[in-house]
Amino acid sequence: MVNGSGASAHDGQDIDVDVAIIGAGPAGLTAGYLLTKRGLSVAIIEQDPRYVGGISRTVEHEGYRFDIGGHRFFSKSQAVVDLWNEILPDDFIQRPRMSRIYYEGKFYSYPLRAFxxxxxxxVIRSGLCMASYVKAKAFPKKTVRSFEDWTxxxxxxxxxxxxxxxxxxxxxxxxxxxxxxxxxxQRIKGLSLGAAVLDGFKRSLGLNKKPNDGMQTKTLLETFRYPRLGPGMMWEAARDKITAAGGTILMGHAMKQLAADGQGGWRLSATRADGGESVIRARHAISSAPMRELASRLHPLPKTSIEASDLKYRDFLTVALKIRSEDLFPDNWIYIHDxxxxVGRIQNFRSWSPEMVPDESVxxxxLEYFCFEGDDLWAASDEDLVALATREMEILGLARPDQVIGGxxxxxxxxxxxxxxxxxxNVAAMRAELESTHPTLHMVGRNGMHRYNNQDHAMMTAMLTVENIVAQARVYDIWCVNEDAEYHEAGSEGDAAGLPETRAPHIAPPHGTPSADQAAALASLRAVPTPIKPAKAA
Structure with missing residues (x-):
């Protein structure tokens, strides 16, 4: 259980449960909520001493609420939509969707509207762009290895x-x-310059009055649902439901070691900031921790720990500024290409929800700065970062320094x-080893699978994992989630009813030549029989 301060009644004690869960983000909390509904006991550890939700948490400062990264609640999966409604039935609001690109003092719609x-x-630059586009279509790169080649x-x-x-x-x-x-x-598939230009000319002639969104056969969502107090509201509600059902959530606990007990189960030890330690024993373990961290803390150490150690991550920081102005721009966020x-991206929190900003005159x-942990930006003092953000708002012409009243x-x-x-x-090698040697260890979520998934995809990996645990078999292949790699804001909410079809395990071919060990791991993975198709619900 969790008390009001975020401490746990089980601190420093041993806990025996059916499932131990590492991380209280969307994937971990979804798994915990669904498992407790099915009558299984769970214990969740979370490194943050205060907030649940991971990157989907909402931070509060002096009554102002900040969304870490921006999280639109949209999913093609009706199962995910139903779960959102179940956890947070009365607190969604409908918000207009708007995001633009800032480049050389001008704004461009995002996704690009080519016209x-x-x-x-x-005229001159446009002509060069069109000539370059025609050349690319006439003489495309035959070998596409990189982001640059594809784009x-x-x-x-x-x-x-x-x-x-x-x-x-x-x-x-x-x-x-x-x-x-x-x-x-994964992120820009389906955007077509040619289709958008043709549509633009049709619009100029009055032949097409539909939004020119640059999509081929797809429509872009123009509104989205959002919890009125930010995405953290969803995950705080999930936390409360888990604890009300008897689940345990240990805040301020970092994974120390996840050790196989030799009988198919697990012993998870977690440390607190004060140096104390809690131990969880469980039949199954679910990890949403970064694959690199999981590999380094597993016992026995996996053979693919070297591959896992090569996995890389990008960090970022948000400088939230309070600015004396009723509003600055209508966008949910602006991409800064200058x-x-x-700064890489600027959020406008009032455009996400008016209730996140308590003063109507502010x-x-x-301002989001992308960096690596330990570099100059990351290591800069908060005071210097607020000053930097203030200067850059002035450079961009979005606010004057004298308007900034805090940050x-x-x-x-x-x-x-x-x-x-x-x-x-590297991911394929680690996945193949852990699935073959530890069938009761389950990796879920964005970092748990080293996959740039959205919030709803992370939830779906947890939902399928719960089904596998209950069935005591790998009925669903969670790596099929988001495998189609299409633009994630196209289509209609709830297009896909129920859980996705089970497919045979599959890993996209690696770019570059894998080592002999990696190749063997991939071959072993592909040899796994097709999972059993789940029975239909009565």
């Missing part, structure tokens, strides 16, 4: 350099030609799993 973009760029093939060199290269390298801190093409395929500033914005900094470790050339082979 608008070409108009804003001017140039899709949009041409010129538009790639304007709208993708600067921002992407700012976010990831690495050259685009070293990033896996998987990233582009190289004159370090705007509250969050606070929130740091987020391991926000994004990095898709470099080696990540797919």
């Amino acid at each position: 608008e973009a070409l108009f804003n760029l001017g 140039i093939n899709q949009f041409g060199q010129k538009l790639y350099s304007i709208f993708f290269k600067t921002y992407t390298e700012k976010v990831w801190g690495m050259p685009c030609d070293t990033m896996s093409a998987d990233w582009a395929a 190289s004159k500033v370090k 705007a509250c914005v969050g 606070v900094v929130v740091r987020q470790e391991k926000a994004y799993p990095v898709y470099d050339d080696a990540y797919a082979a």
